Amino acid sequence: MAIDLKAVEQLATDQSSLKAAAGLAKPTKWSGVGGSPDGALIWGECAGSGANPYRVMADLRDLGNKCTCPSRKFPCKHVLGLLWLNAESIVPFAPADTPAWVSDWLGRRRGPSAAKPAGAAAPSGEKDLRAARVVEPEATEDPKDAARREAQAAKRNEETERAILDALDALEQWIGDQLRLGLSGFIDDATARCRRIAARLVDGKATALASRIDELPARLLALAAGDRPRGAVVELGKLVLLARAFRAAPRDSAIRRSVATSETRETVLADPSAPRIDTQWEVLAEQVQTRRDGLVSQTTWLLSLAASGPRFAMLLDFFPASAGRRGSVFTPGERFQGELVFYPSQQPLRALLVRRDAAQATLTPEWPAPDQTLSNALTQPLLAEPWAIEIPLLLPQGRIARDDAGGAWWRAADGAAALPVAGKAEGLLSGTELTRTAAIWSGNRLTILAAQSPWGRIGSHD
Structure with missing residues (x-):
């Protein structure tokens, strides 16, 4: 029985858990790794911060799992690390008798009757596998237990929301400090400063926003030196807008996705x-x-x-x-x-x-025409989500031209608009008449994805 890395990634509750699991997917972190003869059960002990290792176990048939660590995430990083070891065959999971602590988990998971299946005596490992395969009738849920779980979930959600709001308060104060101290100093020290506030946001459960700020210095350095102060003002302004949007509508799925975590698939x-x-x-x-x-x-x-x-x-x-x-x-x-x-x-x-579905010969040969003016295509998405970093565009007829400094620009065929292009835009893109162009606008430049010309499709690397 096997599991692939894709399944491990889908099982993770958030990206921070997946990153932590990657750090644990090393042979030196584990001891006592083993598995059942048919590969259905796997287990191991993972070194933690305490004197005793955490005991980790999983059933690959339904991805049920258990770890003795105190984490509130399910599955925790140790379970993900164990599954990662198995998916990538980083260490061998040698067939072995099931440890008592795995048997105890199976007994609790499948019910008391599953621990002693009917029939002749069998080796302990085989008994445990039989126990895991027993299908118990679905128990009737106690309304009090359900109400208690709902109350606990509501309390956790409230605590998470409070932590995020506190982190956003710290972010706005930090932005004010950067503006007060001057943008020149911020741009020169952006990596260290952004890393510190990103760590504070992670502690406050605003992980998506933390990743965005962690990447902010790279976006600024990609700009020409003279454009960086303006770029910094725009970036910091968008962060303020996003923070205030979250306060106004903390349960809005799109806003929460930009601040905390995305919904599961x-x-x-x-x-x-x-x-x-x-x-x-x-x-x-x-x-x-x-x-x-x-x-x-x-x-x-x-x-x-x-x-x-x-x-x-x-x-x-x-x-x-x-x-x-x-x-x-x-x-x-x-x-x-x-x-x-x-x-x-x-x-x-x-x-x-x-x-x-498989490709069809009857598919439309041409891209559709832009359904709005270029001005509206650039502004309407920002009216809905003013904190957006990238806006995909379908541009009308035009071509790539160069200025006196060698910079690349997309210029509309009617001469009504011109937008700077990221990179050199060489090859077939340069100088060719482009009937349609698909690109991403980042607020200061275009990144060409692909284009159509009278001679056919042109990719960004052609």
Whole structure:
């Protein structure tokens, strides 16, 4: 029986747990690792901060698990680390007799009668496996227990919300300090200063916002030196807007996603309010970035070939950098019929792939025309989410030109607009008439994803 790393990632409650598990997926952290003869049960002892190691166990059939650590997360980082060891075959899980502490867990998990299955005596390991396989009738839930759990969950949610609000207070005070001390000093020392406030946000459970601030120095350094003060003002202003939006609507899913954590895949799929779009899609490009927290973000951009509905979709995945480069299931330029479910938002963009059909020869050959003016395409998303960092755009006819300093600019065919382009924009993109261009606007420059020309499709690296 096997488990893959993708299943481990989906099991994690948040990205911080996954990052911590990556640090534990090392042979030196573990002792007493073993498994049942059929590979269904695995266990091990993980060194912790105390004198005694934590005892960790899991059933690979249904991913039930247990750890003796005091963490409130389920599963904890130790369970994820054990599953990671198994998924990547980092250490051998030699078949062995089931330890007593694993047997005790099985007995409690499956019920007292499961600990002693009927039949002739068998080795302890075989008994435990039989116990794990016994299907107990579903117990009737005690209304008092259900009410108690609901009260505890409500209390935890209240404590989490309070912690986030306290962290946001600290963030706004920090932003005020940076403006008071001067932007020049902030830009010169941005990495250290952002790292300190990001750590405070992590402690306050505002993990998504912490990751955003951790990446802020890199976004500023990517700008020309003269543009960095303006870029810093814009970035800090967006953080203030996001903090105040959370205070006004702490239960709004899109805002909470930008501050704390995203909903699980299962939650989004089960949400009746989540938009579902079944149409024709083209894979524009894939962006892979190693983040400062040790995770790699893999973003796949899709363009809808339909005339209505969300124009773009963003499939976002995370995996630890220590796992190495992961192959993509998409090819830029590929077209397919598929169903996507979007995370609820005023501007639906991030999505999950529900179904993907094979490519069809009858797919629409051309991209749809922009459904709004360039001015509206740049401003309307910011009216809905003014803290957004990136805005995907479908640009009208134009071409890439260069200024006297060699900088690349996208220029509309009618000369009404011109936008600076990130990077050199060389190859086929340079000077070619572009009938349609898909790009990401970051507030100060365009990142070209792909374009169409009279001679066919042009990728960002062509």
